[in-house]
Amino acid sequence: MKLNTDKFIFKIIIVFTMIMSCSDIPSNISDDLDQPDLSEQKLDFLGITNKHKLSAASKRALQWSNDQLYNNDWYFEYSVYDLKGDFAYQEGVVRRDPSAIIKHQGKYYTWYTKSIGKTDGFDGDINKDKVFPWDRSDIWYATSEDGVIWNEQGVAVSRGPQDAYDDRAVFTVEIMAYKGMFYLCYQTVGGPYNKRVKNQIGLAWSDNPNGPWTKSPKPILSPTDNGIWKGNDLQDRFSVIKKGDFDSHKVHDPCIIPYKGKFYLYYKGEQMGEAITFGGRQIRHGLAIADHPKGPYVKSPYNPISNSGHEICVWPYNGGIASLITTDGPERNTVQWAKDGINFEIMGAVKATPKAIGLNRTLDQEKAPLEVLRWGLTHEYKNYNYQYIRGFKIKKK
Secondary structure (H helix, E strand, O other): HHHHHHHHHHHHHHHHHHHHHHOOOOOOHOOOOOOOOOHHHEEEEEEEOOOOOOOHHHHHHHHHHHHHHOOOOOOOOOEEEOOEEEEOOOOOOEEEEEOEEEOOOEEEEEEEEEEOOOOOEEEEEOOOOOOOOOOOEEEEEEOOOOOOEEEEEEEEEEEOOOOOOOEEEEEEEEEEEEEOOEEEEEEHHHHHOOOOOOOOEEEEEEEEOOOOOEEEOOEEEEEOOEEEEOOOOOOOOOOEEOOOOOOOOOEEEEEEEEEEEEEEEEEEEEEOOOOOEEOOEEEEEEEEOOOOOOOOOEEOOOOOOOOOOOOOOEEEEEOEEEEEOOOOOOOOEOOOEEOOOOEEEEEEEOOOOOOOOEEEEOOOOOOOHHHHOOEEEEEEEEEOOOOOEEEEEOOOO
């Protein structure tokens, strides 16, 4: 009898809840979360006429702080411009994905992906052809006296020998200078390059930005191995039995930042059987942490730490980490910040962003939220086959 009574009471609660949710009952403002600011000035600014009839959007708006409403420190627009010297466009050559800019002995340095020749795609012989613009690439570097005229210096990190984890391509590099040492982290692919191949992250280090560089004998980060492909077609990356973690297919776009006595490796994850959602490609960012720049790196239990984004673009600011979220996902084209480097909040939205940003880490990152973006490097597609490195600068509203 007790069981039947409990079921009856439960049904009454459900029915009452449905009636209340469908009724035209005025909102009780005092019950809203955190008692939103209902000052006449704020209501007028937001265009809210009836504070007793608030939509979900209006309730969110009333939660915004005055800084969020009036402060434009996190908003920017940008322009791009051609560079000179070896960064001028060169037919037949791919230069793309520039690293951050650092300064050493009066010169600016940057590292980047370089390959030669057109892209063949996957329809031919993948053992001989070039399937992507960044396929069959090495990491090169260039220097500049003024940030405009760049002189190519040569290969910094090359592909590994046959059967190595990086024998097909090394690309999308980032630089970290720390206590007299220089660290390059980058993507790697081992051949053959099919659509199911799993990208990893490599590391090289030197006591001089001109090298020579010592490469890690194995990757410092790999995809989480918990997805299951469906079938044996190596050119079908969408068919899966189990998708696995957000980074079960590829780990991309690494960037290491010294933070709170440790080393935070931010990266882009791609999932097996990647879906196209309302926000576009299903791309998210992750974090791995180490006690030493060379690792070992342990993935954060809070991964993924974003629900959107593409290339990693992060910098220290105000005791936390700022992140520019680009290209993919429902929160694309936003600037975010996390006090702990993990739990990011949206600080502002922008119309668009430069591609593959090479931040200028010679600038004072703590001066203002976007100081590190004042000028830097980007890449541009001349066409699908060939890309080249350009400069960008931002203007504040």
